[in-house]
Amino acid sequence: MDVSQILDPLNDAQRQAVCAEANNVLVLAGAGSGKTRVLVHRIAWMLAAESATPYGILAVTFTNKAAGEMRGRIEQLLGIPSSGMWVGTFHGIAHRLLRSHWKEAGLSQHFQVMDSEDQLRAVRRVIREMGLDEGQWPPKESQWYINARKDEGKRPESLDHHGDPHLRHMIEIYAEYERYCQRAGVIDFAELLLRSHSLWLEQPEILQHYQNRFRYILVDEFQDTNTIQYAWLRMLAGKSLSMFAVGDDDQSIYGWRGAKVENIHQFSKDFKNTETYRLEQNYRSTGNILNAANALIDHNAERMGKELWTDDGEGELIQLYAAFNEQDEAQFIVDKIRDWVDKGGLRSECAVLYRSNAQSRVIEERLIQHGLPYRVYGGLRFFERQEIKDALAYLRLINNRDDDASFERIVNVPTRGIGGRTVEVIRETARNSGVPMWQAAYHLIEHKQLAARALNALQFFVQRIEDMKKAIDGIQLHEQIEHVIHESGLIDHYKKEKGEKGRTRIENLDELINAGRNYDEDAFEEEIEQSDVLTAFLSHASLEAGERQGDEWDDCVQLMTLHSAKGLEFKQVFLCGLEEGLFPHRLSVEEPGRLEEERRLCYVGMTRAMERLVVSYAEKRRLYGEEKFARPSRFISEIPSQYVEEIRLGGSVATPKYDGSYARVAEVEDKDAPVKLGQRVFHQKFGEGIVLNYEGQGRHARVQVNFEMAGSKWLVMEYANLQFQ
DNA sequence: ACACCTTTGTCGCGG
């Protein structure tokens, strides 16, 4: 391919980084400075000018979304499929290694990956089996402890309790949990990395094979690497010709899961002959947005120092809206999106970003109300739904009979007369003879060590699983899935569930068959052995959790957390819920380091916006089903007021949060509002009151009024006959 | 053993 094609679209700084001759290159790339572009063009450069082959290239990212994006852009630039190259997430690549070397890694051939819910169940089970009290040893806490140690690369043997009895128990739980996973043939996310690291450590010839192969390693979002990932990279890079890391310390937002920003500083010490490049020209946002973001991040003390600039004009001011409550906030956002669309904009150019997943619901309801299609990223994902996990558990057990977690999940789903008592006997038997529950069940049936009724039921279950295994041998994946969800009785079981819920569950199970059909095609292309397709699909379900559901190409409003927005850009961005306690989150305020991380998160959110940034907060919000009042986030006051205009709806009850000296105050008439918030009204029966909230429009609108005598009530405008005062 | 009801924990983010 022509070298000019690779280099011409780049600016000077980008070109220097792409063509760098040093072995090891560290690129400090600010938000919107063309980070992905540099990575992709570097790959093209290595192929064109450095005699690299696709086979020798490994590109690592953190999220599936980023990996997909990179693959797409490589293919776009090179005009060929990225085959031969390994492009994927740390976890995905580690998984691939372990599948190839399951034996050397000490795993069973059909080992399965647990998601965090499965892991929590496993930890709970271990704690119970150890005879510990769940109240005193909360499974959540142990799960957190175990994952944190794994992220640090530490096994229970290498941990010291220093005489602390609490710590000693934690380490024991960790050790017992490891034995459980080993027995059941399952591994958790952190274990993928830890295990592939120790595989290389203990099997030098395997390590050498990969060191010889991957001479060109590229890492995206380097600031998010944790201890074990960094160690993993260092080990692999032993013989590499080029290690190319791209990162931004101002966008380090994964400290809570063990990421070490220090790895950026460490890089040039550990990797000899490192050249560092900085990308500071921003091609994404307007001047105002950029200046505001720069000013915000300047409140952080621990920075490597970097200031974004742009050639573009100032653009619009940042809009700030003080909502009365979360309903009002959602209404405001939806109105602005409708406005955008009315003026010819696309829905997919609008993104609503929030701190925590739970905030999406109110916005979703409002979008539905106005008939705006939307798509939520994250949250409860497809493969995490109850009915899907049930179906997967059947497939897992058929695939690997040692999988106790799956056994327990479905042995009595749908109910078939195997109650808690019987399950306990099976569990006991299994534990006493150190075998999986499946074998224990067999043993109990053979020796008739159960009451006749339970015995029959169990025998029926075991037989059913065996039959299914035989029936699905050699047929296509989607046929296997279809067979299993029918034969297991899951379809009939969920058909019985009343209302909307049951119907969606059946739809989801049908969708699972579809997912299988798609996977069949992928597997064919990737030349996966027919007999391994099921195993691969089940891992895929854990690792990707169904991010790709829904119609990606449809024109949808985009809803996601700030964390999942990293790396993306949108013309119009709504940053909502900027309240003390929510953002920054209350648990982060205590620890100074964590607070800076929250600020970086805010910085990430702001720099997603290309043309328009709208920031909002609610003075009152429902949390845990309770009304809570909050102050505006400190981040709002950290944005210099000259970049901000405040939006006020006519007669809004919400009050401006600080001195009010914004560049501009825009009074906007809310044309659809049936009534103004804060309006005083009179009702025949209830007397005088103040409008707190409303939903809907025109005659069918419902209004919430707080009456002085009668308290708060919801009334329908059409009938209430309110008099305005 | 199971359907139904009450209690409890969660909503802090991703693979």
Place this chain on the structure above:
DNA sequence: ACAAAGGTGT
């Protein structure tokens, strides 16, 4: 507010 875990009555 909601879902899952735990408890109760049949």
